[in-house]
Structures are given as C-alpha cells and as structure tokens.
Amino acid sequence: MKHRTGNLLTDRPELYEARFPDPGRLAGRWAEDVLRRYGAGPAVLDLGCGTGRDAACLQDAGRRVTAADLSGAMLAHARAQHPGPVYVQADLSRFDFGHRAFDAVVCLDSSLLYCHTNEQLDGFLTSCRRTLVPGGLLVAEMRNGAYFLGRDEPPRIPAVSRFTWQGTTYRSTTALRVDRAAQLLRRTRRWTADDGSPPVEEHSAWRLLLPQELRHFLTVHGxxxxxxxxxxxxxxxxxxxxxxxxxxxxxxxxxxxxxxxPVGDSAGHSAHPATGEQP
Known part of the structure; x- marks a missing residue:
C-alpha cells in the first residue's frame, strides 16, 4: 500500500487536539506557575505555539502573549479557536521581532528540540537573548536526551494507537529510533483512517540534548x-x-x-516590553 507523505496532525490541527486533549490546560498552567514563581513580567512570547491552547491559557491568566509557529495551518486554527494572543509565523531557530522585547520566552512540548543542529540551537538562544528584557526568563519543557542512556529505549516494537473524531477512527503505527551520529530521535508514523482516505506516512525528529550539554549552551549564550x-x-x-x-x-x-x-545584560536592544499589538 502506497502512503502519501505529510503530517496528519500538523496539517489538520483539529485532529491534533483530538489526539492530544488537554482539558485541564496543564502545560499552560504549569508555565504560568513558573512565570509567577520567578517573577516574570506580563509580556510573553510563546515559541512553537501549535494550536494555541497554551498561549490562550497564558493570555487568560493576564499575560500579553505573542505566539509564534512555523505552521500556517496551526496558526489559522489558533486564531479561530483560541483568540486573544497575537499569532505570528516565525522560525524558532532564527526569529527577530525588531524593537519588541519580552519579559519571558516560553517553549513547550519539545518545540526547542526541532533545532536539530548546533547552529540552529545557537540561533534559537541568540534570538531569545536578543528579544528578552534584562532579567527576562526562558522557560522550556522537552524530552530528556539522558533518559535514553542505559535503558532499552526507544521500544523496538512499533507502538499502535487509535482515536475517533467525528465518527472517523484514525489508527497510527509509530516506530522510533535513535540516530546517534546526528543525536536525533527519529520517528516514522503511519496513519490510516476508516473513511477511505489514503494512508499518510510522517517522518520527524527531535534533538536529544543531555542536561549538562543544555546547561553549557545556555551558559555560553549568557x-x-x-x-x-x-x-x-x-x-x-x-x-x-x-x-x-x-x-x-x-x-x-x-x-x-x-x-x-542577567539583569545587567542589555544585549540586543533596550526596547520596552511588547504591547501585544499586531506587527
């Protein structure tokens, strides 16, 4: 059976939210808890915002949120279903919002790990440092590369799962493998649906960062x-x-x-925090 390539859940964000429901808004609430715990100001940039659920949660908590993603389909869904934040298209490995600055950058659900190379990770951290006000926070949540050391991970047998949305059942078969040379966790996922649509085959990958390696990158970038x-x-x-x-x-x-x-770090620009106005 021939598969068409693409990304079923990214191309159809409503399916993403059906496959990964978050009725308690745990990710957004966790991020808000961290921002409050560490005294972050109200202007927040949510990088890799996806469908916009977490960005809208932060906006509802009183933040002024700008949310960025590379996927036009995700952004269109976010604007329609989770209004409030300002949604913009941007590449998280090299973004620049001009004279706007933010009190915090939030990057959830392993979005940071789409920076596959050192150059992309350097670009991400350089952009974050440039866009943050002195004393601004970087908050991220992601897979842990160290988890794969000394464990029989990822599983050798592909994982099978299914979910039903609007009367159609979608079935996925997911195989993971560690590409040690590239330091990537590679995923191949095949989707079938019982509505007669052609199968979809997806290929994606995440950078596997070790905690001390990540700490070193951050220190080097100030x-x-x-x-x-x-x-x-x-x-x-x-x-x-x-x-x-x-x-x-x-x-x-x-x-x-x-x-x-650092509070005394004026690298980038001395602009006031972002107002949340559409650029």
Missing part, C-alpha cells in the same frame, strides 16, 4: 540557569499539580528548564 529538572511537569508521571516544588534530579523522560538573562 543565561543563568535557575532550574533544570525532570519533574514534576505537565507531561510527567505523577503529573504536576499547582504548588508543587520543582525536582532536583534530571533522570526522567522530560526536562524542565528555567533560565534568566
């Missing part, structure tokens, strides 16, 4: 690492709950990062 831990978080088990104290280990399958641009 950030102070305030916390780097494996849980609790919105995608950990047990899951994060309001008021939970951050952990001290970095052994689990997720990493949670909080870093600060």
């Amino acid at each position: 950030f102070d690492v305030l916390a780097l831990h494996d849980g609790p978080g919105p995608r950990t088990e047990p899951v994060w709950q309001p008021g939970a104290e951050p952990g001290a280990a970095a052994d689990g399958d997720r990493l949670h990062l909080i870093a600060r641009k």
Whole structure:
C-alpha cells in the first residue's frame, strides 16, 4: 500500500487536539506557575505555539502573549479557536521581532528540540537573548536526551494507537529510533483512517540534548540557569499539580528548564516590553 507523505496532525490541527486533549490546560498552567514563581513580567512570547491552547491559557491568566509557529495551518486554527494572543509565523531557530522585547520566552512540548543542529540551537538562544528584557526568563519543557542512556529505549516494537473524531477512527503505527551520529530521535508514523482516505506516512525528529550539554549552551549564550529538572511537569508521571516544588534530579523522560538573562545584560536592544499589538 502506497502512503502519501505529510503530517496528519500538523496539517489538520483539529485532529491534533483530538489526539492530544488537554482539558485541564496543564502545560499552560504549569508555565504560568513558573512565570509567577520567578517573577516574570506580563509580556510573553510563546515559541512553537501549535494550536494555541497554551498561549490562550497564558493570555487568560493576564499575560500579553505573542505566539509564534512555523505552521500556517496551526496558526489559522489558533486564531479561530483560541483568540486573544497575537499569532505570528516565525522560525524558532532564527526569529527577530525588531524593537519588541519580552519579559519571558516560553517553549513547550519539545518545540526547542526541532533545532536539530548546533547552529540552529545557537540561533534559537541568540534570538531569545536578543528579544528578552534584562532579567527576562526562558522557560522550556522537552524530552530528556539522558533518559535514553542505559535503558532499552526507544521500544523496538512499533507502538499502535487509535482515536475517533467525528465518527472517523484514525489508527497510527509509530516506530522510533535513535540516530546517534546526528543525536536525533527519529520517528516514522503511519496513519490510516476508516473513511477511505489514503494512508499518510510522517517522518520527524527531535534533538536529544543531555542536561549538562543544555546547561553549557545556555551558559555560553549568557543565561543563568535557575532550574533544570525532570519533574514534576505537565507531561510527567505523577503529573504536576499547582504548588508543587520543582525536582532536583534530571533522570526522567522530560526536562524542565528555567533560565534568566542577567539583569545587567542589555544585549540586543533596550526596547520596552511588547504591547501585544499586531506587527
């Protein structure tokens, strides 16, 4: 059977939200808790915002949110279904919002790991430092590359899952493999649906960053690492709950990062925090 290539969930964001429901808005609430805990100002940039659920959650909490993604389909869905933030198209490895500055940059759900190369990661951190006000926060949540050391991970047998949306059942078969030379977790996923549509084959990858490697990149780019831990978080088990104290280990399958641009660091520009107005 021949598969067409694409990304079913990115091309159809309504399916993404059906496949990964988040009725409790855990990711957005976790991010808001971190921002409050570390005293971040109201102007927030959400990078890799996807369908806009987390950006809208932060906006509802009183933030002035600009949300960026590379996918035009995701942004169109976000504007229609999760209004409030300002949605813009941008590449997180090299973004520039001119004279607008932000009190915090938030990057959830492993979006940072789409920076596959050192050059892309350097570009991301350079852009973050340039767009943050002195004392601004970088908050990120992602897979933990160290989790794959010494474990029989990823599983050798492809994972099979299914979900139903508007009467159609979608079935996926997902195979993961570690590309050690490129330091990537590569995924091949095949989708079929019972509505007669052609199967879809997806290929994607995430950078596998070790905690000390990530800490080094941040230090080189002038950030102070305030916390780097494996849980609790919105995608950990047990899951994060309001008021939970951050952990001290970095052994689990997720990493949670909080870093600060030093107060005396005026690198980039001296603009006022973003107002949230459409550029």
